[in-house]
Amino acid sequence: MSIRRLPEHLVNRIAAGEVVERPASALKEIVENALDAGATRIAIRLSNGGLDRIEVSDDGIGMDSADMALALERHATSKMPDDDAIENVATLGFRGEALPSIASVARLSIDSRRQGGEGWNRTVDNGQLVAEGPAALPPGTRVTIEQLFAKVPARRKFLRSAKAEYAACLDIVRRLAMAHPAVAFAMEHDGRRTLGVQAGDAREERVAALTDRALAENHVIVSLEREGVRLSGVASIPTYNRGVGDHQYLFVNERPVRDRLLIGALRGAYADMLARDRHPVVALFLDVPPLDVDVNVHPAKTEVRFRDPTMIRGMIVSGLRRALDEQGFRAVQNADPAALSAWRAEPVSPTPIGAMPIFDAASVSYNPLASSSFGDRRSSFMTPPPQARAEPAAAPAPEGQSFPLGVARGQVARTYIVAEAEDGLVIVDQHAAHERLTLERMRRAMEGQGVQSQALLLPEVVELEESACDRLEARAAELRDFGLDLERFGPSAMLVRAVPAMLGQSDVQGLVKDLADDLAAYDSALSLKERLDLVAATMACHGSVRAGRVLSVAEMNALLREMEVTPRSGQCNHGRPTWVKLGHGDIEKLFGRK
Incomplete structure (x- = not known):
């Protein structure tokens, strides 16, 4: 087989395949050139998602006719002043391939003018120079790309729809505008303004x-x-x-x-x-x-x-x-306007108010914690699980102290704690909140001397698949650091001798099975630290107070106070919010008062 040199136009098209994959790729190269030229305003116009036309105008330093001719040659660039600059790249574009590559697969027209100089135009159609001469424009550069890949059907047929190509172009411009807040960007698609940001934004x-x-x-x-x-x-x-x-x-x-x-x-x-x-x-x-x-x-x-x-x-x-x-217990607090507008009054319950259980707010024992460090916080919240009970009506809680999450007023559906704060109504998901608190306690314990374990009176046998037992046995030492003591009990069972003391009366069977499933899903993909976090999160979920559990007002307030001083308590271990707030204004809108 003989070896031959490829013709120049074919070399350029091959190079274009590396740099220009779709309209968004060409747009990225042109906008980066404008940014490197010191532009403070960049205007972009697209037609048919960039498939028919891309136009980028900037107010950068511009080019004269000689620079413009050189810019359309391969491996020519103004961004590497010496041969060693490749080790110290400080610009966005530096290869010197973008313009000639685009010009080899589209009709490329460049109009540019330096400050105090004359404007010049150079037009190349699929690698052939077709026009050159003076041009009228303000200082800066305007680059126009038309009919990308029109004469390269093998590439054109692999492009996506105009909407998909426009979405890719918008994403490119959004990213570049985000990185350069000192530059104003404007973008139009088929004559419609789709993006506009001013220079100087924070x-x-x-x-x-x-x-x-x-x-x-x-x-x-x-x-x-x-x-x-x-x-x-x-x-x-x-x-x-x-x-x-x-x-x-x-x-x-x-x-x-x-x-x-x-x-x-x-x-x-x-x-x-x-x-x-x-x-x-x-x-x-x-x-x-x-x-x-x-x-x-x-x-x-x-x-x-x-x-x-x-x-x-x-x-x-x-x-x-x-x-x-540093955000502590913060969560998304603004009520969703769509949810508020969709609210409809529910039928009045036939149960008389006097027959409904009301919690004894007067029995609340306020014990605000003085220290500001997370590690020194302690709470008496449900170390042994309390008995669920309703409490008789009594005088309201004292108002002498103010708390960010308010004072508990009751429990709804045995799942949500309702608290009154100075600026609105706070609703807390008791299981999600306690799940996060338990996880943070386990972490603090791991940073100290480890999680204390509670031996079971009778060891419990958990039957699993043999592969699940293999995974748990391989991680037995790590699980023991979390207070879970288990060992192999035959080919398809694990014997649990102790569980973390802070989990209380947890479901041992469910805990071990969930840990085995988590290790199967993520064990090979996660680092040791991430695996430990996963184990702690799974244990915390099983050791948390469940929805449907009736809490006393003292327990509810203890939960609120611990949330206020625990990092990341605004969300559970799965990213769901642990509390939401209805401001006074939102409540007034519900009742037509505002």
């Missing part, structure tokens, strides 16, 4: 404007600096989440990336605060010295490689954890 305001306005009220600020690396950004509180991970934005040196290391670190930070099928809304920005990160590992520059990936992962996990811990 970073959290820009993120909220480009994702969801509700994030402005349900986020934490992340800030951490270590060994020359700075982590900053915005993250939603766990109870504000989504069913898909499309609102997770990660940036390295203002470059949008989709890196598996960063996504894994993000998942680890929220591991015990969200269910596996829920995802936070996050925009994280890493500023890393250029010599400590390689951005040249992917043609589209969407992946990076860190010199010290362990340190980067640890920064993300610890930075997010610290920011979320």
Whole structure:
């Protein structure tokens, strides 16, 4: 087989396949060039999802005719002043392949003018120069791409619908606008304005404007600096989440990336605060010295490689954890307007009020905890489970003290605690709340001398599949640190000798079976720390007070007080909110008073 040189136009089309996959890829390259040119305003116009036309105008430094001709040659760039700059990349685009690659598979027209100079136009149609001459425009650059892949049917037929291609373009612009709050962005699709943000926004305001306005009220600020690396950004509180991970934005040196290391670190930070099928809304920005990160590992520059990936992962996990811990018991507090507007009055119960059980609020023993550190908090809440009972009506609770989660007034459906706060009505899911409190107690115990175990009077045999027994036996030492003492009892059974003391009268059979199922699902995919967190969360769920359990007012208030001083108590171990609040204004709307 003979070897031959490929013609120039074919080489360019092959290169275009690496850089330009779809309209969004071409748009990304052009907008990045505008940002590197120092633009403060970028206007984007799309037609038919970018399949027919993409136009990007900016007010950057512009080009003269000579620079424009050179920019359309392969491997020509203004962003690497010397040959060693590849090790110290400080711009978004640097390969010098985007413009000639796009011009080889579309009709590309560039109009540009430097400040104080003359405008110039250069048009290339699928690799052939078709027009060149003066152009009238303000200082800056306007790039127009028309009929992408029109003459490359093998590539064109693999593009998706106009709506799907437009969604990909919008996502690209949103990410770039998020990374550059000092730049104004405007985007139109088929003559309709679809995105617009002004220059000078605060970073959290820009993120909220480009994702969801509700994030402005349900986020934490992340800030951490270590060994020359700075982590900053915005993250939603766990109870504000989504069913898909499309609102997770990660940036390295203002470059949008989709890196598996960063996504894994993000998942680890929220591991015990969200269910596996829920995802936070996050925009994280890493500023890393250029010599400590390689951005040249992917043609589209969407992946990076860190010199010290362990340190980067640890920064993300610890930075997010610290920011979320500082929020304490915070949860999504605003009532859903759609839920309020859909409310309808229920039929009046035939049971007379006097026959309904009312809790004795006068028996509440208030014992606010003085210390501000989480580790020093203690609560008498249900160490031995109390007997469920109704209490007689009595005088209301004293109003001398104010608490963020209010004072318990009763229990609804034997599941929800109703408390009165100064600014509204607080409703607490007793099982979800106690589940989080139990998990945090287990963690504090693990940081100390381990979880105390309670020996069973009669060891209990739990029958399981042989593979499940193998998994539990392999993790017996880790489980023993949590106070669960079990051993193999034949090929398909486990013998449980002790359980964690703080779980009280838990369902031993259900606990062991759930632990076996969790290890089967996640054991190979999780690190040791994540496996331990999973074990603690499963145990906490089994050791928590269940829905349907009648609580005394003293127990309800003890639960509220412990929630106020426990980190991450605003959500259970699965990401559901543990409490919601109806403000006085919301209640007045329900009754037509406002």
